[in-house]
Amino acid sequence: xxxxxxxxxxxxxxxxxxxxxxxxxxYGILRLINFAHGDIFMLGAxxxxxxxxxxxxxxxxxxxxxxxxxxxxxxxxxxxxxxxLRDAPRISALISAIGVSFFIENASMVAFTARPQxxxxxxxxxxxxxxxxxRLVPLNIIVxxxxxxxxxxxxxxxxxxxxxxxxxxxxxxIETTRLMGVSVxxxxxxxxxxxxxxxxxxxxxxALRYPKVEPLMGFTPGxxxxxxxxxxxxxxxxxxxxxGLALGFIEIMSVAFFPxxxxxxxxxxxxxxxxxxxxxxxxxxxxxxxxKI
Amino acid sequence: xxxxxxxxxIRNNILTLAAAALLxxxxxxxxxxxxxxxxxxxxxxxxxxxxxxxxxxxxxxxxMFSLGHAGFMAIGAxxxxxxxxxxxxxxxxxxxxxxxPWLLNLHAPFYVSLxxxxxxxxxxxxxxxxxxxxxxxxxxxxATLGFSEILRILIxxxxxxxxxxxxxxxxxxxxxxxxxYGCLLVLLIAVIRLMGSNFGNVMRAVRDDEIAAETMGIxxxxxxxxxxxxxxxxxxxxxxxxxxxxxxxxAKMFTITQTYNILMIVVIGGLGSITGSILGSVIITxxxxxxxxVENPITIGAFKMDxxxxxxxxxxxxxxxxxxxxxxxxxxxxxxxxxxWILSRPAAIRxxxxxxxxxxxxxxxx
Numbered sequence: 001x002x003x004x005x006x007x008x009x010x011x012x013x014x015x016x017x018x019x020x021x022x023x024x025x026x027y028g029i030l031r032l033i034n035f036a037h038g039d040i041f042m043l044g045a046x047x048x049x050x051x052x053x054x055x056x057x058x059x060x061x062x063x064x065x066x067x068x069x070x071x072x073x074x075x076x077x078x079x080x081x082x083x084x085l086r087d088a089p090r091i092s093a094l095i096s097a098i099g100v101s102f103f104i105e106n107a108s109m110v111a112f113t114a115r116p117q118x119x120x121x122x123x124x125x126x127x128x129x130x131x132x133x134x135r136l137v138p139l140n141i142i143v144x145x146x147x148x149x150x151x152x153x154x155x156x157x158x159x160x161x162x163x164x165x166x167x168x169x170x171x172x173x174i175e176t177t178r179l180m181g182v183s184v185x186x187x188x189x190x191x192x193x194x195x196x197x198x199x200x201x202x203x204x205x206x207a208l209r210y211p212k213v214e215p216l217m218g219f220t221p222g223x224x225x226x227x228x229x230x231x232x233x234x235x236x237x238x239x240x241x242x243x244g245l246a247l248g249f250i251e252i253m254s255v256a257f258f259p260x261x262x263x264x265x266x267x268x269x270x271x272x273x274x275x276x277x278x279x280x281x282x283x284x285x286x287x288x289x290x291x292k293i
Numbered sequence: 294x295x296x297x298x299x300x301x302x303i304r305n306n307i308l309t310l311a312a313a314a315l316l317x318x319x320x321x322x323x324x325x326x327x328x329x330x331x332x333x334x335x336x337x338x339x340x341x342x343x344x345x346x347x348x349x350x351x352x353x354x355x356x357m358f359s360l361g362h363a364g365f366m367a368i369g370a371x372x373x374x375x376x377x378x379x380x381x382x383x384x385x386x387x388x389x390x391x392x393x394p395w396l397l398n399l400h401a402p403f404y405v406s407l408x409x410x411x412x413x414x415x416x417x418x419x420x421x422x423x424x425x426x427x428x429x430x431x432x433x434x435x436a437t438l439g440f441s442e443i444l445r446i447l448i449x450x451x452x453x454x455x456x457x458x459x460x461x462x463x464x465x466x467x468x469x470x471x472x473x474y475g476c477l478l479v480l481l482i483a484v485i486r487l488m489g490s491n492f493g494n495v496m497r498a499v500r501d502d503e504i505a506a507e508t509m510g511i512x513x514x515x516x517x518x519x520x521x522x523x524x525x526x527x528x529x530x531x532x533x534x535x536x537x538x539x540x541x542x543x544a545k546m547f548t549i550t551q552t553y554n555i556l557m558i559v560v561i562g563g564l565g566s567i568t569g570s571i572l573g574s575v576i577i578t579x580x581x582x583x584x585x586x587v588e589n590p591i592t593i594g595a596f597k598m599d600x601x602x603x604x605x606x607x608x609x610x611x612x613x614x615x616x617x618x619x620x621x622x623x624x625x626x627x628x629x630x631x632x633x634w635i636l637s638r639p640a641a642i643r644x645x646x647x648x649x650x651x652x653x654x655x656x657x658x659x
Contacts, residue, residue, distance in 0.1 A: 033431050084618045091358050094431050095560060096617045102553060103610035109603030215603075219549075223442075226435070263450040270439040270446075277436050278424050 013248020022195025038222015044200025074196025233286025347527025356500030364441030369529030414529025460543025563625030
């Protein structure tokens with residue numbers, strides 16, 4: 001029984017982690033909470049839903065379209081709503097982000113209707129098999145596996161390639177990086193593209209796990225993933241994954257062992273957020289930053 | 294010189310009194326000529342102005358980015374509703390779980406409940422401010438949003454006190470034009486006096502440069518906590534008024550969308566401007582109602598369009614982003630309304646045409 005919960009928590013946690021990476025990368029570079037990130041996650045899920053279920057395309061093509069669509073949406077959001085505000089006070093960009101998030105949610109409600117729609121899971125993914133006395137669903141193994149592979153690739157990119165170096169450099173000092181001849185805007189766009197792509201992957205797996213899509217499905221996972229990013233230390237990719245996993249375990253285990261608390265499930269993340277912000281605002285793996293006078 | 298300025302002051306006071314009298318007469322005449330729907334919108338303008346002013350006090354004037362307004366409204370709305378509902382109504386309503394015994398016979402008249410709603414929200418705000426006001430900028434926004442969400446989840450689950458997901462129904466519609474505009478007037482005078490006082494200056498100093506303010510010997514933490522608490526009081530009263538006009542409240546009413554609407558009022562009106570919040574409330578409230586037509590089915594000749602729920606907010610979110618990108622200071626910026634400015638307009642326009650100069654940005658404080 002414990003193993004069952006463990007695998008559940010691993011799946012949920014790695015999904016939170018994947019979304020959290022998008023938050024943490026954008027925050028690390030622009031010091032902006034990309035409120036629309038949860039909605040990009042939702043768009044990814046919808047794109048795959050339309051491609052595979054409405055238009056009956058094969059899953060591989062559907063996933064490709066969904067990821068590309070989400071990347072495009074992420075880049076558009078940056079171009080329209082954030083780029084004009086690079087030199088504005090940070091709070092202005094944050095308000096713009098909230099506006100964009102509301103725009104995507106409501107526009108999706110207009111375009112896709114507010115009604116949740118069922119996602120038909122491919123048979124191979126949900127046929128359970130047994131290992132010893134544990135019943136496993138392939139989906140629950142695939143979700144964390146894909147997540148960890150993607151995070152591994154991302155870490156390689158950040159720490160072993162030139163673009164990754166540029167990214168880390170921008171997060172330290174954007175002006176100096178620009179003077180060193182790095183085209184900052186392109187690296188920022190790349191960051192948004194990577195974050196949105198990962199969010200789309202998470203959205204697709206989320207849609208398969210809880211087989212439905214709806215326009216507001218991004219808000220709660222998005223917010224929790226943000227909390228995971230804060231917990232892990234904003235700006236740190238391994239931290240985001242760690243935070244996501246921690247959050248997944250807290251949620252699944254507390255409901256598993258204290259079923260009476262299930263109504264309060266969504267509140268745990270917020271309580272965790274408040275505690276972290278009070279005890280260690282830099283998170284588990286975050287860098288200490290001091291306000292300059 | 295002296296006599297001219299005191300003459301101006303007397304003139305301005307007379308104009309203010311005249312405007313107040315005009316408002317009172319129109320409030321008195323309104324129910325005779327307008328239908329219930331329009332009266333409700335006029336009420337909502339005042340309530341939204343109260344909410345906008347209180348958020349503006351926290352964010353625009355004291356510089357604390359708070360996204361928790363809906364939570365404090367919820368506290369106000371629930372406290373007021375639980376006090377107004379009679380024991381008979383309460384014993385009928387709690388069907389999932391029995392109501393907490395101490396709550397059943399708790400009863401208070403409307404005005405007392407309004408005051409207690411504000412006090413409860415302010416107390417909560419004060420309690421929350423102690424830990425979280427140490428955070429700055431966007432982290433504060435996220436933490437307050439987190440608190441607001443926790444509160445909403447608590448309301449949906451603490452059935453013995455809040456009747457859980459069913460919410461509270463049959464709240465008597467005590468809010469009328471006199472009540473809502475009376476509350477707005479009281480808050481307006483209080484905020485104007487506050488901003489004119491030394492505490493107002495201290496608040497602005499903390500907003501503009503916290504470190505500088507601290508080195509000047511200002512207790513920045515206490516200043517922020519006080520401003521936050523006062524703002525939460527306003528949110529509580531606003532929430533209570535809202536509950537008493539809609540007559541039904543539940544946890545779903547107080548989501549981030551609610552906070553978002555108020556934030557929009559404050560940003561579009563102008564951060565830090567009292568006049569701006571009131572203008573913002575008039576504009577946003579009427580537009581939110583007027584734009585309902587885009588969500589209704591439209592028929593133009595043979596062309597039929599189904600109602601699209603959500604369309605209103607699509608238009609509004611575009612508006613908000615556009616305002617932030619193209620006119621960050623909103624309508625008023627940090628300026629305030631003054632009679633001197635209004636009365637100097639005709640002459641200013643005449644001068645502009647006479648001299649043929651390109652128009653410059655007006656100086657409202659002039």
